[in-house]
Structure formats: C-alpha cells, structure tokens
Amino acid sequence: MEQKSKEKILIADDSEMNRSILTDMLEDRYEIIEAEDGLKALAALQRYGTDIDLVLLDIVMPEMGGFQVLEVMNARHWIEDIPVIMISAETATSHVERAYSLGCTDFISRPFDAMVVHRRVVNTILLYAKQKKLVGMVTDQIYEKERQSGLMVDILSHIVEFRNGESAQHVVNVRTLTDLFLGRLVEKTDRYHLTRADISRITTAAALHDVGKIAIPSEIINKPGRLTQEEFAVMKTHSAIGSKMMDDLPRFYQDDPLVKVARDICRWHHERYDGRGYPDGLQGDEIPISAQVVALADVYDALTSERVYKPPFPHEKATGMILNGECGTFNPLLLECLKDLSGSLQQELSSTTNTRVSPTSITNLETEMHRYEELSASERTLHLLEHERMKYSFFAAMSQEIQFEYMTDPPMVTLNTWGAQRLGLKETILDPLQDDNIRSKVGEDMDGLVRALRATTPAQPVVRHDCRIKIGGEVRWFQVVARATWTQDEPPRYAGAIGKAVDIHDSRLRMEELERRATHDALTGLLNHASAKERIRARLDEAPQNCFALAILDLDRFKAANDTYGHIFGDRTLKYLSGRLQESIRVGDIVARVGGDEFLIFLEYKGNLETIVSRIYTSISGGAFEEFPISISMGIAKTDMVGTDYHTLFQAADQALYAVKRSGKGHYHFYDGKMQGAFSAISPIDGGESSDGESDNKGEDLP
Amino acid sequence: MTLQEFYTAIGGDYEGVLGRLMRNEKMVQKFVLKFLNDQSYETLIRAMEEKNYEEAFRAAHTIKGVGQNLGFTKLFSSAGQLSEALRNGFTPEAPALAEEMKADYQQTVEAIRALQETLNA
Numbered sequence: 001m002e003q004k005s006k007e008k009i010l011i012a013d014d015s016e017m018n019r020s021i022l023t024d025m026l027e028d029r030y031e032i033i034e035a036e037d038g039l040k041a042l043a044a045l046q047r048y049g050t051d052i053d054l055v056l057l058d059i060v061m062p063e064m065g066g067f068q069v070l071e072v073m074n075a076r077h078w079i080e081d082i083p084v085i086m087i088s089a090e091t092a093t094s095h096v097e098r099a100y101s102l103g104c105t106d107f108i109s110r111p112f113d114a115m116v117v118h119r120r121v122v123n124t125i126l127l128y129a130k131q132k133k134l135v136g137m138v139t140d141q142i143y144e145k146e147r148q149s150g151l152m153v154d155i156l157s158h159i160v161e162f163r164n165g166e167s168a169q170h171v172v173n174v175r176t177l178t179d180l181f182l183g184r185l186v187e188k189t190d191r192y193h194l195t196r197a198d199i200s201r202i203t204t205a206a207a208l209h210d211v212g213k214i215a216i217p218s219e220i221i222n223k224p225g226r227l228t229q230e231e232f233a234v235m236k237t238h239s240a241i242g243s244k245m246m247d248d249l250p251r252f253y254q255d256d257p258l259v260k261v262a263r264d265i266c267r268w269h270h271e272r273y274d275g276r277g278y279p280d281g282l283q284g285d286e287i288p289i290s291a292q293v294v295a296l297a298d299v300y301d302a303l304t305s306e307r308v309y310k311p312p313f314p315h316e317k318a319t320g321m322i323l324n325g326e327c328g329t330f331n332p333l334l335l336e337c338l339k340d341l342s343g344s345l346q347q348e349l350s351s352t353t354n355t356r357v358s359p360t361s362i363t364n365l366e367t368e369m370h371r372y373e374e375l376s377a378s379e380r381t382l383h384l385l386e387h388e389r390m391k392y393s394f395f396a397a398m399s400q401e402i403q404f405e406y407m408t409d410p411p412m413v414t415l416n417t418w419g420a421q422r423l424g425l426k427e428t429i430l431d432p433l434q435d436d437n438i439r440s441k442v443g444e445d446m447d448g449l450v451r452a453l454r455a456t457t458p459a460q461p462v463v464r465h466d467c468r469i470k471i472g473g474e475v476r477w478f479q480v481v482a483r484a485t486w487t488q489d490e491p492p493r494y495a496g497a498i499g500k501a502v503d504i505h506d507s508r509l510r511m512e513e514l515e516r517r518a519t520h521d522a523l524t525g526l527l528n529h530a531s532a533k534e535r536i537r538a539r540l541d542e543a544p545q546n547c548f549a550l551a552i553l554d555l556d557r558f559k560a561a562n563d564t565y566g567h568i569f570g571d572r573t574l575k576y577l578s579g580r581l582q583e584s585i586r587v588g589d590i591v592a593r594v595g596g597d598e599f600l601i602f603l604e605y606k607g608n609l610e611t612i613v614s615r616i617y618t619s620i621s622g623g624a625f626e627e628f629p630i631s632i633s634m635g636i637a638k639t640d641m642v643g644t645d646y647h648t649l650f651q652a653a654d655q656a657l658y659a660v661k662r663s664g665k666g667h668y669h670f671y672d673g674k675m676q677g678a679f680s681a682i683s684p685i686d687g688g689e690s691s692d693g694e695s696d697n698k699g700e701d702l703p
Numbered sequence: 704m705t706l707q708e709f710y711t712a713i714g715g716d717y718e719g720v721l722g723r724l725m726r727n728e729k730m731v732q733k734f735v736l737k738f739l740n741d742q743s744y745e746t747l748i749r750a751m752e753e754k755n756y757e758e759a760f761r762a763a764h765t766i767k768g769v770g771q772n773l774g775f776t777k778l779f780s781s782a783g784q785l786s787e788a789l790r791n792g793f794t795p796e797a798p799a800l801a802e803e804m805k806a807d808y809q810q811t812v813e814a815i816r817a818l819q820e821t822l823n824a
Contacts, residue, residue: 014761014765015743015768015769016742017734017737017741017769018765018768018772020737021734021772024730058768060760060761060764061761062758088768089764089771110772111719111720111723111771111772111773111774112772113722113723114723114724115725
C-alpha cells in the first residue's frame with residue numbers, strides 16, 4: 001500500500017524571507033504550500049480544503065490581512081477543522097486576543113524560535129489528528145447505535161406482523177406515511193411544536209403501534225371472516241395492552257422519549273377526533289398528535305392494501321372514504337395534509353417497497369451489515385470527498401471550457417486554469433464585480449448575469465445567459481450556464497454561483513445570418529415583404545393614433561430594360577435603386593422590396609406629409625443608371641384616411657399607384673378615397689416582370 | 704569578516720539569532736545572505752514616493768519582522784518605529800523615521816555584502 005502522504009501546512013506570509021525561514025524549519029516533515037497574501041491563502045484553502053492540516057498565518061498582508069482570512073474561515077466553518085497558528089510581529093494584547101477569539105489555536109510572536117515553532121506545529125497537528133479520530137469514533141458509534149436500535153424496532157414489528165398475518169409491508173407503510181404526514185403538517189402549522197427529532201422519533205415509534213396484538217389469541221387475529229361482537233371487543237384490547245407493555249418496561253427506560261411516544265401511539269392510535277374511538281374516547285387534541293397521525297396512516301394503508309376480507313382499494317377511493325368520514329373522524333388539518341400529498345403518496349409508498357426485507361431474511365440483514373464494519377462511516381465519507389475533489393480537479397483541468405466559482409462573501413471568483421489562461425485573467429480575483437480587468441473582458445453583460453443569478457430560487461437555481469466576452473482583442477459570444485448557490489439557512493441566502501462559459505460565437509453568428517436571410521431580400525439586401533409587413537403591423541398596433549403613411553412604388557419601363565439589356569442588368573438596376581431608396585429615408589422609416597421592381601416605404605410623420613414625400617420622391621426618381629433613365633411611379637396611402645389595418649392600407653397605396661400608372665407614370669399620387677375598386681397596379685398589368693420569380697408571394701395581400 | 708563580526712558591525716544580536724535557529728550557524732548565514740534578495744525595502748521606497756502609506760506600512764512592518772527574526776536589532780527597531788508611524792496613514796514624523804531606517808538598512812546591506820565577499824574569497 002502506498003505510504004500516507006505528508007501532512008500539508010499552508011504558510012501565508014507576504015515576506016518571502018519569512019516563508020523560507022519557516023519552510024526550512026518544517027519541510028523535512030511536512031509538505032509546504034506557500035501563499036503571499038490572504039487572498040491566495042483563501043484560494044489554497046478553497047482548493048485543498050481539509051487536506052490542509054495546519055495554517056501558519058501572518059497578520060499584516062496585502063490584499064487581505066490575516067484577521068480577514070480568519071473571519072472567512074469562521075464564516076465557512078473551516079476553522080472548526082483546520083487549526084491556525086498566527087505568527088506576527090504584532091504583539092499588542094488586543095491583536096492576540098482578537099486572534100484567539102477568531103478561533104486561532106496558537107499565537108507565536110516574532111522573533112520566533114525555530115524549536116518552538118517546530119514543536120507547536122507538531123503538537124497542534126497531533127492534537128487535531130487525535131481530535132479528528134475521536135470525533136470519527138464517536139460519530140461511528142452513534143451511527144452504529146442508531147442503526148442497531150432501528151434494527152431492533154424493525155425486528156420487533158416484523159414479529160408482530162408475522163403473527164398478525166398482515167402484509168410485511170404494513171409497518172413500513174405506516175412509518176413512511178407517518179413521516180410524510182408529519183413533514184407536511186409542520187409545513188402548514190407550528191401548532192404542535194414538532195422538531196426534526198420529534199418527527200424522527202414518532203416515525204420510529206410508529207412501527208410499534210400494533211405491538212399489543214401479540215397478546216390477542218391467534219384465532220381472532222387470523223380469522224378470515226368478520227369478527228363477532230365479542231371477538232371484536234377482545235381485539236380492541238390490543239391498544240391498551242400495547243401501552244401496558246411500554247409501562248411495564250424497566251423504570252430506566254420509561255423516561256426515554258422514544259418509549260413515551262411509543263406508549264402514546266400504542267394506546268391511542270384507535271382514538272378518533274370526535275371522541276368516538278377507543279380505548280379512552282379522547283377528543284380533538286387530547287389525543288397526542290403522534291397517535292393522530294399514526295391512526296390516519298394505519299387507516300389509509302389498511303384501505304389501500306389487500307386483506308383476507310377485501311381487495312386493495314385504489315388511492316382515490318381510499319382518500320374519498322377517509323374524507324367522507326367512513327373510517328371515523330380525523331383532525332381537519334391532517335385531512336388537508338392527506339389531500340395535499342394526494343399526488344405523491346402512492347409513489348412514495350412504492351419507492352420504499354424495494355428497500356424492504358421480508359421477515360425471513362432479517363437474519364441475513366445482520367450479517368450483511370457486519371460487512372461494512374471494517375470501513376467506518378466517517379472514513380467512508382472522507383474517502384468519497386477526496387475522490388470527488390480529485391475527480392473535479394481532473395475534469396476541470398482537462399476540459400477546454402471556462403469554469404468559475406463565485407462567492408459573495410468575501411466577494412471572490414475562482415477560475416479554472418484553462419479558463420484563466422483563455423481570458424488572460426488571474427485564477428483568483430477578489431471583488432470581481434468591481435474588478436477592472438474582468439470589466440474589460442466581460443463588460444455590462446456581467447451585470448445581466450449577476451441579476452439573473454440573484455433572481456433565481458433555491459428550487460430553480462440554474463440560469464443560461466449569453467454574454468459578450470473579449471478574448472485576445474476580439475469580442476466573442478459565450479453562453480454562461482450557471483447554478484446559483486443558496487445557503488441552507490432559513491430563509492436561504494444567495495451565496496454565489498458555479499458555472500461555465502461556452503464559446504457559442506460561431507453558432508450564434510450562423511443563427512443571426514440565417515435570421516437575416518429569412519427576413520431580407522437576397523438581391524437587394526432590403527427587408528422582404530413578409531418581414532416588413534410584420535414590422536409595420538407592430539408599429540401600427542403600438543401607436544394606432546399616430547400618423548403613418550405607406551408608399552408603394554415601382555420602376556417605370558423596367559420590363560423594357562430587362563428585355564433590352566438582359567436580366568443581369570435588371571438586377572443591377574434594382575440594386576442601384578435600393579441604394580438610392582435607403583439613402584432617401586429617415587431613421588425609423590421602413591423600406592422593403594415587395595417583389596419584382598416594386599418597393600414599399602413606410603413612414604411615420606408629424607406635420608406636412610407632402611413635403612416629406614416630395615423630398616423622398618425627388619431623391620429617388622430622375623437621373624439614369626448607365627443608359628437606363630430612372631423614373632418612378634409611386635402611390636401613397638395614409639392611416640388617418642384608411643385606418644391602421646395593414647391590408648387596407650396596402651390596397652389603398654396600390655390603387656393610388658395604379659392611378660399614377662394610368663395617368664402617364666413618372667409621378668406620385670395620394671390615395672384620395674375615389675379609387676375604390678380600381679385595378680391593382682401590382683397585378684400583372686404593367687409589371688409581371690418579376691426578376692426573381694417572386695410574383696407568387698407578392699399576391700398575398702391583393703384582393 | 705566572520706558572521707559574528709558582521710553582527711557586531713550592524714548592532715545586531717548574534718547570540719539571539721543563533722539560539723532561535725537551533726544554533727545552526729550555516730542556517731543563520733544562509734538567511735542573512737538571503738536578506739539581500741528581499742524586495743520589501745524597494746517596495747517601501749516606492750510606496751513612500753507614491754504616498755501609498757498603506758503599502759509603505761506593510762513593507763516597513765515586513766522589514767521589522769524579518770529584521771527581528773534575523774536579530775538585526777538596529778534595523779528592526781527603526782523599521783518598527785517607522786511602521787508604527789505609518790500604521791494609520793501618514794504622520795509628520797514618518798519621513799524622518801524613514802530616513803533613519805534607510806540609513807540602518809544601507810548599513811546592514813553593506814555589511815552583508817562585505818560578509819559575502821569574505822565568504823567568496
């Protein structure tokens with residue numbers, strides 16, 4: 001077997017001299033980790049955890065002083081497992097007192113004596129090792145005792161079951177149900193002042209509820225048919241007998257809380273809330289809550305299980321019978337718990353089935369358990385922890401992704417080595433939200449991420465957030481997947497997050513490109529009709545009271561140009577016109593290619609529309625593209641005349657354009673309401689000459 | 704120059720340091736020579752120039768601690784006074800104390816260099 005590795009000592013001191021003096025004294029016997037400031041010391045503690053057997057801590061250090069390190073060690077409960085010896089030139093009593101009150105084990109003032117340091121280090125490590133071992137032994141013994149008493153209760157209740165001829169599952173189910181009902185009950189009310197320990201005790205004792213049946217003659221217990229009046233009277237004595245069995249235990253045990261609870265349950269698990277149960281006819285909360293809960297669990301399981309005299313009822317029927325009072329009256333609060341848990345009861349019960357053992361294999365159980373004796377519980381836990389840590393650091397080092405761990409107190413972020421290199425940042429950064437280096441890499445996207453993390457809940461702690469990160473001078477898109485960490489406090493506090501950032505730059509650009517292609521016309525780069533329509537509708541819906549106008553225009557004699565100079569020239573002309581169109585509009589206007597040589601302009605205006613339209617028209621019409629004279633026909637419709645329905649607006653502009661075409665082209669015209677029913681310009685009268693075969697699409701808004 | 708003579712020259716406590724380092728003369732010598740590599744003095748001078756008194760305090764404090772460990776009594780004492788004068792930021796007496804400490808530091812470093820030469824010879 002491999003020799004046990006040397007104990008690790010963390011030396012935190014800003015002076016290299018001091019560290020090397022200490023290292024010289026100790027390195028023969030210990031493995032030394034050095035940290036030149038408090039922050040690096042914390043990072044080492046974070047990384048090695050209880051692998052560090054001792055910290056030698058200086059008080060005055062840059063970044064974070066020794067006292068702050070101690071405070072963090074306290075907040076994170078590290079101080080309980082890792083001893084700290086302070087070494088300092090500070091000799092003021094107040095410093096020494098503060099060090100001790102923050103949990104440091106020893107204080108050595110400078111100038112220190114090598115022998116003394118050596119001896120104190122050795123002593124402290126030995127002391128802690130012994131303490132750890134003792135804690136481990138005590139934990140193991142408590143664990144062992146718990147296990148044994150649990151086992152005894154199980155054996156006892158199985159004997160009862162065995163004799164009762166009930167299913168072996170009954171006791172298990174009653175325990176599970178009791179646990180579930182109690183858990184729900186304390187969520188609803190603190191009326192019964194139940195602690196976690198109480199619940200665990202009641203659940204254990206619930207197994208003993210029918211122990212009194214041991215004294216009932218087996219002819220009665222195992223009678224397949226209905227019991228006679230007399231037989232039932234005998235049967236009913238089992239609850240009083242059970243409680244007497246507890247009372248008859250040696251005095252020493254009678255004060256044991258578990259025995260008290262067991263007695264209550266045995267005696268009163270057939271009482272009912274209205275006082276009509278037995279043996280004592282207690283009413284309401286005169287019946288201890290333990291017995292009330294077990295009573296409900298007992299009844300529910302009896303209904304849903306098979307008995308010699310009845311088939312198992314489904315959950316719904318059983319719940320219905322209980323709620324209707326067919327099995328006696330129960331505490332209304334418990335009935336609510338039953339209803340609340342309705343969805344999960346059956347699943348919870350079936351999940352405990354498989355973990356059960358039959359009465360005949362109880363002896364096997366004991367031998368089974370002895371197998372684990374060699375490895376004690378706490379040692380197992382330590383092995384597991386160590387294994388997990390090794391696994392984590394291995395994968396973190398291997399993976400080509402940026403991983404981080406962030407804590408709010410003290411504010412600190414730790415990056416994996418690969419991630420830190422990729423970002424050009426340090427592995428540990430204090431106050432990351434205020435850090436200029438991080439800011440220069442991540443910028444304002446980090447604030448969004450922090451907000452998203454703060455907005456999580458302990459139940460839903462995971463967020464995905466796209467961030468732009470500057471890497472090697474280039475800004476790239478990353479997706480950060482992070483899990484907020486919430487404390488176990490009540491209420492839970494946000495304590496930081498762990499996560500990773502994955503480069504999604506290329507796929508995101510591809511998506512953006514695809515999106516652009518879907519919304520834009522391939523030839524001219526303008527919006528296509530479908531997406532323009534969507535945007536215009538959104539604008540109209542957003543502010544229907546504002547003034548909008550839609551212009552539809554086309555290029556006069558474009559078909560002739562196509563025929564004369566060819567389609568390639570036609571395409572170039574359209575591109576040229578698109579350029580002029582884009583230059584002529586204002587920010588906020590929408591320009592799009594409807595199809596063929598038809599375009600639309602959508603604009604919002606205040607004041608005189610005529611001026612705006614005239615300016616646009618002059619800047620797009622006139623002149624020539626190479627040989628071909630540019631002449632534009634344009635029809636305009638206004639929302640204050642035809643309303644804000646896109647379809648109507650488009651039709652009106654189209655009809656105005658048609659009127660222009662009929663009256664000689666080369667000018668523009670406003671829709672004036674007199675053109676109702678006129679022909680459409682975009683029907684193939686003048687321009688069927690769609691250069692890219694889009695004539696099918698453009699018809700969708702036509703009458 | 705022997706190690707003992709060196710300590711006498713700088714007003715140090717040879718017996719003290721020998722006692723603390725398990726009477727290991729080689730070890731004392733090693734750390735004395737190593738003192739030449741310590742950056743705290745440069746840090747102190749720079750921090751004083753930049754009026755970064757927090758950093759200057761830490762540097763003076765470090766020199767005090769190292770000086771104390773190595774038994775450089777004179778330097779330890781002047782560095783100690785300087786660090787106290789800077790503990791809560793600038794005080795009027797700090798510059799004079801800094802000068803005093805600089806002189807002690809120079810003296811110490813020169814003596815170490817002389818020691819080094821003897822050893823190399």
